[in-house]
Amino acid sequence: MSKAPRDFLLTDLAGASHAYPTKRASLICFVKEDCETCNTAAPVLEAFKKAHESTIDVVLIAQSGDANATFAQRHGLTMPVLDDTSCKTAFEWDIESVPSVFWIDEAGEVKTDFEGFIRADWEALATDIATHTAQAAAQIDWASLPEWRPGCGSKHLDPTIYDKLRAEANDSPIRARQIDIATSDDVAEFMFDQGFSDGLPLVPPTPERVMRMLAGTKRDPQELVATVPPNMGEATVEKIAINAVMAGCKPEYLPVVIAAVEAACTDEFNIHGVTATTMGAAPVMIVNGPIREKIGMNSGLGALGAGNRANATIGRALRLVVRNVGGASTGGVERSTHGNPMKFTMCFAEHEARSPWSALHVERGFDAEDSVVTLFAMTSGPVHIVDQNSRSPHDLAGTLGLGLDGALSPKMRNLPVDALLVVCPEHIDTLMKEGPFSKADLRARVQEVTARPDADQSVDGALRGDKKGDAPKGAKFASEDHIHIVVAGSEAGKFSSAFYGWVSGATGSTSVSKKIKD
Amino acid sequence: MTTILDPTDERVPVERQVTTRTGSLAGVIGLLDISKPRGNVLLDEVEQLLAKAAPGVSMRRYAKPTYTKPCPDALRHQIRDECDYLVEALAD
Numbered sequence: 001m002s003k004a005p006r007d008f009l010l011t012d013l014a015g016a017s018h019a020y021p022t023k024r025a026s027l028i029c030f031v032k033e034d035c036e037t038c039n040t041a042a043p044v045l046e047a048f049k050k051a052h053e054s055t056i057d058v059v060l061i062a063q064s065g066d067a068n069a070t071f072a073q074r075h076g077l078t079m080p081v082l083d084d085t086s087c088k089t090a091f092e093w094d095i096e097s098v099p100s101v102f103w104i105d106e107a108g109e110v111k112t113d114f115e116g117f118i119r120a121d122w123e124a125l126a127t128d129i130a131t132h133t134a135q136a137a138a139q140i141d142w143a144s145l146p147e148w149r150p151g152c153g154s155k156h157l158d159p160t161i162y163d164k165l166r167a168e169a170n171d172s173p174i175r176a177r178q179i180d181i182a183t184s185d186d187v188a189e190f191m192f193d194q195g196f197s198d199g200l201p202l203v204p205p206t207p208e209r210v211m212r213m214l215a216g217t218k219r220d221p222q223e224l225v226a227t228v229p230p231n232m233g234e235a236t237v238e239k240i241a242i243n244a245v246m247a248g249c250k251p252e253y254l255p256v257v258i259a260a261v262e263a264a265c266t267d268e269f270n271i272h273g274v275t276a277t278t279m280g281a282a283p284v285m286i287v288n289g290p291i292r293e294k295i296g297m298n299s300g301l302g303a304l305g306a307g308n309r310a311n312a313t314i315g316r317a318l319r320l321v322v323r324n325v326g327g328a329s330t331g332g333v334e335r336s337t338h339g340n341p342m343k344f345t346m347c348f349a350e351h352e353a354r355s356p357w358s359a360l361h362v363e364r365g366f367d368a369e370d371s372v373v374t375l376f377a378m379t380s381g382p383v384h385i386v387d388q389n390s391r392s393p394h395d396l397a398g399t400l401g402l403g404l405d406g407a408l409s410p411k412m413r414n415l416p417v418d419a420l421l422v423v424c425p426e427h428i429d430t431l432m433k434e435g436p437f438s439k440a441d442l443r444a445r446v447q448e449v450t451a452r453p454d455a456d457q458s459v460d461g462a463l464r465g466d467k468k469g470d471a472p473k474g475a476k477f478a479s480e481d482h483i484h485i486v487v488a489g490s491e492a493g494k495f496s497s498a499f500y501g502w503v504s505g506a507t508g509s510t511s512v513s514k515k516i517k518d
Numbered sequence: 519m520t521t522i523l524d525p526t527d528e529r530v531p532v533e534r535q536v537t538t539r540t541g542s543l544a545g546v547i548g549l550l551d552i553s554k555p556r557g558n559v560l561l562d563e564v565e566q567l568l569a570k571a572a573p574g575v576s577m578r579r580y581a582k583p584t585y586t587k588p589c590p591d592a593l594r595h596q597i598r599d600e601c602d603y604l605v606e607a608l609a610d
Contacts, residue, residue, distance in 0.1 A: 177524040187520050196525055205523045229588065233527025242525045273586030324525040507553075507584040 005104055006092040010061065010082035013069050018059060018080050021108055025056040025132060030090055030100040033064035033071040035152035037117045041099045042075040044122055044140055049079040051138035052129055061089055063098070063155040087156030091165040097151035103128060116151035160208060167207030173214060173221040174207055176238055191246075196324055198316065198344055202246040213241040216251030217258065218518045225258055226265035228326030229272035230333040235261050235325045240317070243324055247317035252295045253310055257317040259373045259514040260285055260347075264318060268510040274377045274502065275328045280336030281502035281509070284378045284420060285315055285347035286486060288361035289371030291516055292349040299349035301490035304382045304422065304497060315345030340380060348488055354425045355487035356432050357439050364513045371516040376420055376484065377509035379408070381499030388494045393431045394445070400427070400496060401446035404483070405476055407500040413452055416478040418501035418511065421446075424489035427496050443480040450476035484511070543572035545602030550589075551581040557609040564605060 005028070009019045020026065029045055031038040042060075049058035058079045062068040065085040072081045084090055093100075096115065103112040103125055112128060114121045123142055130137035156162055167174050181190050187204045191197055203209070214221050214237070221238040228235050237258060244257050264271040264283055274281045287297055298308035306312065328334045336343075352359045361372035385403030390396035404419050421442075423431070431437040452474035477483055482504060489495070502509055549565055551557040565577055580597055582589050585608075597604055 174523065177528050178521050179524055181520045181522065183519050187522070191522070204520060205525060206521060207523060210523050228527075231527060231529070233529065235527075238523075239525065239527070242523045246525060267587070270587055272588055273584075277586065320525065325527050327527070503586055508586045 005102060005108060005110060006089070008061075008082075008089045008092070010084060010089065012080040012082055013072060016080075018082055020059075022057055023106060025106050026102070026104045027052075027056060027058045027129065028061060028102045028104065029059075030061045030063070030084070030093070030095050030098050030154065031071065032098045032152060032155055033062070033067035035098050037149045037151050038071075038099045039074070040117050040146060040149060041101075041122070042071070042077065044138075044145070046075060046077055046079070047138040047140050048126070048129060049077075052133050052135055053079075055133040055135065056129065063087055063090060087154070087161055087165060088168075090154050090156040091162070091169065095154050096157070098154050099151055100154070101125065105132070117146065117149040119145055119147045159212075163208035163211040164206075167211045172207075172211075174210065174238065175222060175236075176210075176242060178207070195329060196246065196320075198319055198323060200316075200344065202320075203248050205242040205245040209245045210238070210241050213245050213249065213251050213254055214238065216241075216254035219258070226261050228261070228265055228322060229328070230276065231325075231327035233325040233327060235265070235321055239325050240321055243320040244313075244317040247320050248309065248313040249317050250295070250309070250313075253314050253317070255516045255518060256287060256291065256295070256310075256314050256371075256373055257321070259516040260314065260318045260375065261321050263373060263375045263512040263514040264322065266512050269375055269377065269512040270509045271322055271326070272333075274509055275322060275326070276333050276335055277502065278335055278337045279379050279502055280338050280340050280343075281377045281379045282340060282342035282346060283315075283318060284342060284376045284381070284499055285318065286360055286374045286376070287314075287347065287349045287371070287516075288352065288359050288374070289366075289516070290369060291371035292352075297349035299351035299488050303348040303351070303488040304346075311347050311349070312345050315347030318347075319343060319345060342378065342381070346378075350486045351425070351488045354428060356428060356436070357485070357487070360484075360486050361513060363439075366513065366515065372513050373516055374511060374513040376418060376499065376511045377502040377504075378418075378420060378499040379502050381420070382422065382497035383500070385496045385498055386494070387427070387496075390430060393434055393437045393441075396427060396430045397437070397442050397445035398449045400442065401449035401476075403496070403498050404446055404500075405450050407476065407498070413450075413474045413476060414478045415476060416482065416505060418482045418484060418504040419477065420484045420486070420499040420501070422486055422488050422497040422499070424493060424496045425487070425491050426494045428487060430494075439485050440480070442485060443483045446483055447475040447477060447480060450474075543568075543575050543603075545575060546600060547575050547577050548597050548601035548604040549577055549579050550597065550604055550606045551579070552585040552606065552608060553582050554585045554607075554609050557585075557607045560607045560609045561605070564607070 060081045061084045062081050068081050100115050104110050126137045181187050188201050191202045219237045223237050226235045295310050297310045322328050362368050366372050387399040407419050549561045
């Protein structure tokens with residue numbers, strides 16, 4: 001299992017450069033100061049050096065920074081001890097543990113390589129070198145040495161170092177421009193100054209963090225996921241991963257963020273308009289399917305609020321992609337009159353186990369076992385709908401309907417605008433207490449209780465074009481299709497919530513679902 | 519020193535200069551309605567005023583399918599090919 005030696009240029013303890021290959025045969029050993037087995041091997045290597053220095057090069061490649069000198073001093077080493085504290089050479093030579101020994105002939109062919117300290121291997125090596133050089137073998141008291149000692153893990157396999165090395169390697173999947181931040185600059189402040197932030201601190205997207213993030217998906221880092229308005233910036237998997245790091249995501253969240261970016265950048269969802277409108281819309285993201293449990297999303301207590309990393313950072317990552325890749329900065333193309341906190345993040349999972357109905361993604365044509373993200377463009381929410389008194393499904397459904405009555409403005413009727421009703425578990429129990437109560441029943445009740453045949457009605461001119469005629473006179477919504485229903489929340493509390501939409505349909509935004517792929 | 523990766527699309531915007539002003543109006547003026555309510559009313563007025571102020575120019579009317587989305591490429595190219603100037607009306 002010979003490994004191919006790679007060229008290197010390293011400096012010794014005195015700062016002199018040493019290159020490989022040379023024209024001579026070489027004995028190269030990777031070592032670490034705090035490795036007991038390396039300390040066992042060091043005197044043996046020094047003996048090899050003394051015996052054969054006239055014909056071969058013996059060098060150590062050491063990983064321990066300032067302690068390299070300590071190691072050399074401890075064993076009275078006279079060969080070059082080369083500094084590989086960055087572990088770049090260890091990474092390129094693809095070693096696993098130290099000591100790792102390579103006996104390489106003048107032509108660059110690895111004659112012998114092994115790891116750790118197996119005395120028989122080292123004795124055989126002594127014989128091989130003696131034969132090759134036609135010199136007397138090094139004088140070593142083999143009996144005084146242990147028969148077998150395992151090596152220690154090479155320092156470059158430490159995850160933080162390894163990911164950095166992978167990011168910097170020639171075959172690195174990283175293509176994004178690298179930005180060096182001077183030591184005198186504060187990284188967090190620098191990122192604020194560059195306009196990367198939504199107003200909250202960001203996690204610095206170092207190459208090693210982005211490498212780890214990319215491990216969350218099987219997709220090629222350079223795969224183009226979407227072009228992001230308004231600048232039509234190219235959101236590759238890598239660019240999305242960079243923004244996901246900044247948002248605070250774990251690698252396992254990345255597939256959800258990618259699917260969300262895909263959904264947002266469709267013509268149907270129209271993230272350009274959602275971002276640019278003075279009305280203050282934002283994507284509301286609902287996750288369904290097995291991935292909710294897998295990545296620890298919250299669909300229960302406080303699902304619509306703070307405290308869950310997946311919910312918070314997945315929603316934020318989408319916003320950061322739109323900001324940084326799409327170029328939608330607040331005051332630039334982002335122009336809402338008031339804005340709203342959903343522009344930071346708004347993402348939650350549906351509480352499928354507590355829902356008596358088909359889950360949102362199943363209702364929208366997916367299999368129950370699919371993991372799916374659905375995006376709605378919403379201008380406000382969550383607005384609480386409190387009902388602790390209703391005991392019958394009819395009464396409670398009426399309350400939930402009236403809770404939607406204020407969407408956009410109480411004066412607006414026949415709205416061709418989406419609303420999203422998030423029903424809490426206790427309200428579900430009341431709705432179901434007399435038998436099945438379908439989503440269609442609930443939608444019909446919404447239209448019934450909001451009908452205002454004689455009200456002073458108005459529909460905003462901008463929305464008039466989508467008006468339909470199938471609703472009760474003066475009903476809140478132009479069609480029951482605009483009323484979307486999911487279940488979330490804790491077991492305690494008779495508090496449901498509503499989100500009010502933006503311009504829905506072809507002239508504005510249509511909700512979009514995308515399957516989440518590995 | 520910390521190294522981070524650029525989260526943006528890394529594109530450098532093309533710098534465009536404002537077209538030289540000639541002090542007179544000639545050629546074709548496009549009037550683009552972005553399809554916000556009453557945009558047509560505004561552009562009717564603008565068209566009348568321009569017709570009076572610059573009798574020599576001709577005018578063409580265009581409309582975006584919806585104000586919420588960027589102008590479709592085909593329409594942008596058509597306007598570019600057919601007009602010397604464009605007035606875009608934002609109204610409500």
